[in-house]
Amino acid sequence: MIKRCPQHGFFRGENCTCGSSGQVLLDETKTEQLGRLVAGGLRHFPGDLGLEMDSRGWVDLTKLGDVVKSRHRWAGKELVVALVTSDPKQRYEISGDRVRARYGHSVDVQLDHAANTLPLLFYGASEEEADRILEIGLKPASQRYVHLSTTPEKAWHVATFRTGNPRVIQAAAAAAQEEGVEMMTVNEDIVISETIPAKFLSILAAKDIPKPKDEQ
Ligand SMILES: [Zn+2]
DSSP: OEEEETTTEEEESSSOTTSOOOEEEEOHHHHHHHHHHHHIIIIIOTGGGTOOOOTTOOEEHHHHHHHHHHHOTTOOHHHHHHHHHTOTTOOEEEETTEEEESSOOOSOOOOOOOBOOOSEEEEEEOHHHHHHHHHHOBOOSSSSSEEEESSHHHHHHHHTTTOSSOEEEEEEHHHHHHTTOOEEEOSSSEEEESOBOGGGEEEEOGGGSOOOGGGO
16 A cells, blocks of 8 residues: 655555555555556566666656556556655665666666675575575576675575575675676665675574574
8 A cells, every 4th residue: 555645755554654644545456556567667578568678777757657557547657656665675766757676677687776885695595595506606597686685684584485494695795796796785685796606605504693583
């Protein structure tokens, strides 16, 4: 559900940070429908929707508004802006009359986010995946970039959606970047990377992974 606060603009959830219950713009179902369409257009199949994407992933915002309106009569540019700016995962960004996904692309893009500054990054995997990654390196599979977590517990948590017993791989990010591996900051949780050679990877011992309190 997307709401609007008269003071602070678009937000998700029951109340704005100021406490206002705001006005409902889009119910849960329509938020999901619009979210899937925008993700498709900005991450996976812009061409199928008639969108032109430049090499940095940017798409014309007005054109995207027209595209969503042609699929859902209730939708349009304003709701795309509402969806993007209220997104809790900061998946998208707007610059002038352009919009793009910050990460999660399956189409070929060359993103230009700021370089990662964290010395270590983390990747959660199943036991079998982890063995393989330590041998051959960490490569993007279905996505354009590898998505790394900024802390061991975040990596562990992400992997719990795929496996009951996650392993956490540590990447020597600073060392890899020194040797030319491009890594970029997406938000406080995620860093995206080109292929990371195995020599920069190691397994983190279970005792070194602080579990979130509610998972203990
Ligand atoms: Zn507010």
